[in-house]
Amino acid sequence: xxxxxxxxxxxxxxxxxxxxxxxxxxxxxxxxxxxxxxxxxxxxxxxxxxxxxxxxxxxxxxxxxxxxxxxxxxxxxxxxxxxxxxxxxxxxxxxxxxxxx
Amino acid sequence: xxxxxxxxxxxxxxxxxxxxxxxxxxxxxxxxxxxxxxxxxxxxxxxxxxxxxxxxxxxxxxxxxxxxxxxxxxxxxxxxxxxxxxxxxxxxxxxxxxxxx
Numbered sequence: 001x002x003x004x005x006x007x008x009x010x011x012x013x014x015x016x017x018x019x020x021x022x023x024x025x026x027x028x029x030x031x032x033x034x035x036x037x038x039x040x041x042x043x044x045x046x047x048x049x050x051x052x053x054x055x056x057x058x059x060x061x062x063x064x065x066x067x068x069x070x071x072x073x074x075x076x077x078x079x080x081x082x083x084x085x086x087x088x089x090x091x092x093x094x095x096x097x098x099x100x101x
Numbered sequence: 102x103x104x105x106x107x108x109x110x111x112x113x114x115x116x117x118x119x120x121x122x123x124x125x126x127x128x129x130x131x132x133x134x135x136x137x138x139x140x141x142x143x144x145x146x147x148x149x150x151x152x153x154x155x156x157x158x159x160x161x162x163x164x165x166x167x168x169x170x171x172x173x174x175x176x177x178x179x180x181x182x183x184x185x186x187x188x189x190x191x192x193x194x195x196x197x198x199x200x201x202x
Contacts, residue, residue, distance in 0.1 A: 051174060051176075051191075052191065071122040096198045
């Protein structure tokens with residue numbers, strides 16, 4: 001988070017790019033396997049689905065430590081049971097979004 | 102973007118919080134209306150759905166100017182026709198994710 005929000009860190013762009021790329025690569029490899037198994041819709045583009053999953057996970061994790069990203073949702077430093085309910089809700093939306101009906 | 106990535110800007114947190122809150126409030130008011138009209142599933146929690154839509158839009162817009170968020174997806178400074186294809190794909194995932202079948 002320090003690297004993300006401070007512009008003076010050396011190699012900041014390289015570090016952030018490498019983190020993002022690893023995250024996207026990992027998610028897209030999971031989605032490729034899911035597609036082969038027929039768990040997600042055939043017409044789903046893996047790059048776009050990975051983008052969506054990564055954007056949601058990234059924002060969700062950041063919201064727990066960055067107040068302005070929470071913006072009233074109740075995620076900032078929230079209790080474990082609330083986190084669980086949020087994860088269930090988000091997984092549900094992703095599952096309907098890319099899953100096979 | 103300057104406010105987001107530079108930590109020395111005065112009132113930085115207040116500005117970012119207000120932007121995020123306005124965005125989330127606007128999206129959730131649209132989703133409330135959609136729910137009343139029966140366009141989205143009854144079991145969808147508006148806060149979680151707004152979070153997902155806002156996270157996707159925010160990352161999508163940022164990826165076009167911040168190279169490390171693109172991370173190889175081809176969004177950074179991309180052509181207008183590519184942007185259109187991306188928007189269609191993302192809207193599709195959101196529509197399946199929260200829409201009524």
